Amino acid sequence: QDTIKVGVLHSLSGTMAISETTLKDTVLFMIDEQNKKGGINGKKLEAVVVDPASNWPLFAEKARELIAKDKVAVVFGCWTSVSRKSVLPVFKELNSILFYPVQYEGEESERNVFYTGAAPNQQAIPAVDYLMSKDGGDVKRWVLAGTDYVYPRTTNKILEAYLKSKGVAESDIMVNYTPFGHADWQTIVSDIKKFGSAGKKTAVVSTINGDANVPFYKELGNQGIKATDIPVVAFSVGEEELAGLDTKPLVGHLAAWNYFQSVKDPANAKFIKDWQTYTKNPKRVTNDPMEATVIGFNMWVKAVQKVGTTDADKVIDALPGIEAPNLTGGMSKMLPNHHITKPVLVGEIRGDGQLDVVWQTKGLVPGDAWTDYLPGSKDLEADWVTLKCGNYNTVTKKCGGSGS
Amino acid sequence: MQAHPLIRMLDRGSTIFLVLLGAFAIAIPVLNLLVPATSSLHVSTYLVALLGKYICYGLLALSIDLIWGYVGILSLGHGAFFALGGYAMGMYLMRQIGTRGVYADPILPDFMVFLNWKELPFFWYGFQNFGYAMFMVLFVPGLLAFVFGWFAFRSRVTGVYLSIITQALTYALLLGFFRNNFGFGGNNGLTDFKDILGFNVQADGTRNALLVISCLMLAICFLICRAIVTSKFGKVLVAIRDAEARTRFMGYRVESYKLFVFTVSACMAGVAGALYVPQVGIINPSEFAPGNSIEAVIWVAVGGRGTLIGAVLGAFVVNYTKTFFTTGLLAPYWLFVLGGLFIGTTLFLPRGIVGTWTHWRAGVKEKSEARRSAEAEDGAIPTTGSPSTQPGAAE
Amino acid sequence: MLEVSKIDLYYGAAQALRGVSLTAEPGKVTCVLGRNGVGKSSLLRALVGQRPVKNGAILFEGKDITKLSTVERARGGIAYVPQGREIFPLLTVQENLETGFAPLARADRKVPDDVFTLFPVLKSMLGRRGGDLSGGQQQQLAIGRALTMRPRLLLLDEPTEGIQPSIIKDIGRAISYLRSLGNMAIILVEQYLDFAQELGDHLVVMDRGAIVYQSDKVNLDEGALHRAMAI
């Protein structure tokens, strides 16, 4: 066997294809680049692409197929948390490696999974900090609007706890959930407007997912809610989503990520150029989960090079501590909890669909698997290096959760 | 002229089907567990899990064929019963996790802990008991089907109206189960199962056992379906399908008939769901998605409506196509293949695979009989064959 | 005008017509008689093209129409009043009649007054949905619709079925009237012997898909006719 097989587990059809197809292309791009450099340890990489079709049980089936049948060394994949939850048992059972590149709700650390997207403390909390600052507009009143599923629910739970810890009154927080693909935002946008005209500076924290965003922003624009009145900071809207929108009415609304295409950095410039050459599309945008995929990929390459084998156990043990450059000029590091360090950036939407960084954390923020703001998780810690445990309880000093 | 019920039930096709199913249920575990992995005859655990899943789909398809093929009730929401059965099993499996969850809470499943639930909601009580959970697997889908059917059939909701409200039903459940507040884990659903009846769900032995049990349940349900459709009851069902009002004027209480099969069918779908969950390792609200139910109906259509065996076969064919084409180079184009399969089936196999086969067989027989009777010169028109214009069953 | 020669028709493997030959002339009524299930309706279906014939030929006004579709035959001047009426249930009576305009030039698109003279009920029910009419009313509507097409060949399948006696007389008169116009050939399938005998210029009796007796009215042998009918 003279190639190393790399599994790509992203939906190419169904509702999630809209986001995930790009990540499949990214992995293929990275593999291509790596092979140009001669592969790893003298072996070429070979992608095995499957389409789990936005169907969660199918994710599990395909993961099993990749690992058991195709014998891939590593899998890059998943977007939604449920897809990750669905494949988790498979990765554990067959002891393989998954790189998960999307911001998520946290509350998880598994030996076989490496989380290169943001944990809530790497996105949600800094974004809120920014809004509460002078520069962010000194926001006193909050709308937490999200799609009704686990990631927004959890993120909002954490944010609520966080805001309250900062002295925000219950009555100054409005929480609103909508179904997937919600298209009629008239009522909600007008409610937000009402909520925001109570005399206190108000902002919207949006965990609205994918498809629902375009109609949401369109309605926002048409109802004339300007960023100067009620800024919206989104955690799931990036360059890719904005490409489907006329952003002129949205100028000034915000997004919090760990990467923006507009970041001025040589590594980023090169990456964008190569990517656009690879996809033969000079307008093809880049986004945060892509960057997370890139970082994850490079970390895996380094780990394999370091241990000289693709053997899962060895690579898993080698990964913590591995560093790979991120595209915003820093060096991200894989932590013992299988999350990575990332800068947190807040960007404002520009008229051309790009985002302008208006604020960023001083250094890189380490990802926290277990939030400090929820009672069930504040005592938990993940450490696969010394503790060899994903949910070590610092109070009971036992691996295996909080107990009660 | 009336054959013994057992003989009616077990015509040649059914016997072949059951024998094949039995052979399958024996061969797969043997080839997986006893044949060494190096042998070309070895069946991988991956395949065992996959086939187990197909069997569950086959059972779901069977339950749909019973009501669609024979009574003309087109349920576009049968996935709901499947998912409810699945959730009942999932709840049992969740409770089996015990302190092995990430938060190690002995009572509360993980998703409740991290959303700050303080105690187990009442509807989760009892699910740690396997017997109770299995009862709920039948009871919940059955009860929902019964209540829903009781209203709908008494109100004489038929045809597309019924189809669409079944769709509304499953869609409403989808939205409800999505909600985290509902207490079923929201979008992520129930997952990360450990044991079933003390056996590790991921162990090869358990997988094979589940496959065998699935085959067994499929066989039992198949026999139940056959018993129903070959009895006089089955004839009443077909009568209802073709001329509901006429059946009423003949004194049959149509709604009772429909309610009975609808409920039986829902229970079967629930069983299918319950067997499916430990084999795929997750149950979440997307199983309620209307598209899933439509797809299950399509399996039946592909295999041949009103043939029972066809339903199972259709589920296998469609899902195997899906498995096969979602990997590798063709992955971005597999929808073309699947779409093409559906279009092609309607155009070239209008009665589905099994339906077209039996029709063709009957045609051959009819022709030879026609020839024979023409030779015998009685001029009478032969005795088999169906009207050339099919009445539009169920609208 | 219409010449049918040796046509065979099958339903699947079952043969419903066996070498049937028949002619119809303008200004003449050809009556087809026979018991249930002998193939009368099948014959008409073959003539309008709803069922393909396996062997034989159908010539209409000298043209071979055996292979033409139903639409083309209708547009060529053949109108059909089927057994079971087959009116358009959700169209109003007026609209049902207007469907008969299809073969006509724009200028001719008017429901002939004859229709309302023959069937006055239709006039009073123009706005009602066809499907709501009583059986007999529907039968009248079906004939009216056929007449709206101004056909040169009119095929009637048991038009008196379910019709009240006075209107049967009216239909009889209508058929006589249409015959008297001299430009329309009529084929009438009937069970009602008196009616058939009264109207038919030519009588045909079928049995088991074949013609077993035929004769012009003038040299009709009543005994043979009854025997043929009673097989």
Add this chain to the structure above:
Amino acid sequence: MPGVVINMRGLFDRIAVLILFAVLIVVGASGAATSALAGPYEEALPGFVADSFSDTATAIDQAAASGSALAAPLLQALKDQRLQFSAAEKKVLIKAPDGKFIDAATGQPFAGTVPADLSNVRLNNRLRNVLDAALGSLTLMAADPNKRYDAAQSVFKSRDAATLPALEKALAAEQNARVKAAMMQAKAAIAIISADAPAADKIAAIAVVRDRGDQDAMALLQTIPANAPPDVLAAVTEAKANIERNLALWATVQNLWYGLSLGSVLLLAAIGLAITFGVMGVINMAHGEMVMLGAYTTFVVQEVIRTRYPGLFDYSLTIALPLAFIVSGTVGIAIERSVIRFLYGRPLETLLATWGISLVLQQAVRAAFGPTNKEVGNPSWMSGAFDFGGILITYNRLWIIVFTGIVFVALLGMLRFTRLGLEMRAVTQNRSMAAAVGIRTARIDALTFGLGSGIAGIAGVALSQIDNVSPNLGQGYIIDSFMVVVFGGVGNLWGTLVGALTLGIANKFLEPFAGAVLAKIAILVFIILFIQKRPRGMFALKGRAIEA
């Protein structure tokens, strides 16, 4: 805070600004600028080249306070993101809308070579607020009444006491009643929050604000502290109650409007299905994809316009409508001729085939256009909103309602009163008999399916204005469309109309207190229960006709 800076300025300064500004309006229109005063304005400019938000903020305040006639165009350029700077050459340039550069320091066209490192002076929301406030006070006497109105509104929001003199002057000169009222309200707002205004003034101001009667008025009144004089508090209480009543009334109107709007979207999405499914009986699962094709047609039209004929953008929808009809209609006809026509009399099989078609079309579009959303813009006449009494009416929703109405009436008329409509109905009711009366059934079938698909296509044009244009677009509407058609009663166009509006309005009345998810569930349950009462939909056809 901008207010602090402006506060410190003398009255004279401000009048000077206004006079100069007035001059600017007269002269500045031709592009020529009066020569700059030396001093504060020039000092402000270096703040723009630092690329730091706080420096920019200071610079804005300085420029606004400078009294220079160049300040207003400078700030306007900044707001429009036309203000650019070169860090290397320490230059600030204004990019005129025609692409030429103006030297911000002199107001004269820029003569030198344009620096290579030119980039926009960046803004954030705080700066935008500062900027708005600065510009607001500068534009209170603009020639355009809409500008003055906006300026008055922005003062109402900023309640900046420093604007008072300018406001009073503008008020004295104001002729336009609408603008005048807005200015009065702005003045009242300032009086209300002012700490030292006499109680009588405050009470009068409260009355003015009360008459404004909207959410913002309410917000303003909230700010009055509880320790205000009792008579003021009484006035506030009375005003609040008044406004609340007003708001409640308008909330109902608003729900109705939203419901109507949602209903019209549902109707638009469903109306094509009312033909292919309702009239023809084809369980058309590919209906959503016909809608999607219409939306993609709009996208393609806009792409062509954007790259080739940018001036035509406002006509893009007008051009897209017939094209979408043709594209979806043609695809519909192709589908009918190649697949559906073999399935008449077997309606359930159409479910299977059209589901397959829908998969193929979705993936075909994904392959051709990529999986991501495509940008479809709103033409100017479909952007923005206007106030209607106490509610805000967005143009895109308004037009969609109007458009839906037109499509509905046209379709109804076509089916009822044309020969084609009659033949369509005849064919779908009894295909073989229709052939027997000479109706060309094949052609009519194709046309009917094409019509239903074409209408779905133009629905796609409208939906592209409010929703994603992605391969999944159709999936989002198919279930709702079936619900609407069935709820209204299959085969009845009026049923579809009333069904769509009922569901839309019911949804919007439920949403405010149940939330979007529960409202949707409630609607589904409502449909299930309703069908029990009326098993053939709202506008069920009755009588024997349907059994025939």
Add this chain to the structure above:
Amino acid sequence: MTDATYNSETTSALLYLNGISVSFDGFRALNELSFVIEPGEMRAIIGPNGAGKTTMMDVITGKTRPDTGDVFFEQGKYDLSTLDETEIATLGIGRKFQKPTVFEMHTVEDNLQLALKNDRGVKATLFWKSSPEQEARIDEVLETVRLKALRHRVAGSLSHGQKQWLEIAMLLAQDPKLLLVDEPVAGMTDVETMQTAELLREINRTKSVVVVEHDMAFVRELGVKVTCLHEGSVLAEGSIDQVSANDRVVEVYLGR
């Protein structure tokens, strides 16, 4: 037209229609229709097309709910206007429809098997087993209607007239107390018409029959009391000779 001599307690009638009105979108199909069928009686109903004959049967069998009026069955024991089709059928009222309706996907034999007088409950049919008597009964009925040769034919492939016969056969198999027969001889030859009349008279020995027909020869052959409906109410009643001599009947129905 309320008739004081009858009410639900005292009537001895098998079927008693009392002041039935039915209208469709304002059109009155039945107008205060009242009449009585005595036990064991056979009644012929005639009347113009659209007089309301079929609608009357619809009312009796529960297909159409009357706007006003009651339908009593079996000496006033049951008010049919409050029962549904199944209950009415179970009481022993069988019907042949004007447009023949049979179970098209079933064979002729199965059609009859479904019609046979048996327990119609879910459980009974699930565990039902055919008995020799029932087989014999089916044979007998098939013999009567001369469909024996077509026993295994699918009903959908029968000709129009054959379906008519099959429906009559189903009615026979059903063995009801009261038979409602809507235009049984439409599409039959003269010989068959006479045979049908004979058959009905035979049936009438043990059962009550209401038969609607336009064929006067057939009605005459039945030789029973005739009711002529017109515009939803009774126009004339009596022997065939009396009725056909009635001027109004001649005018609206028989024609001159």
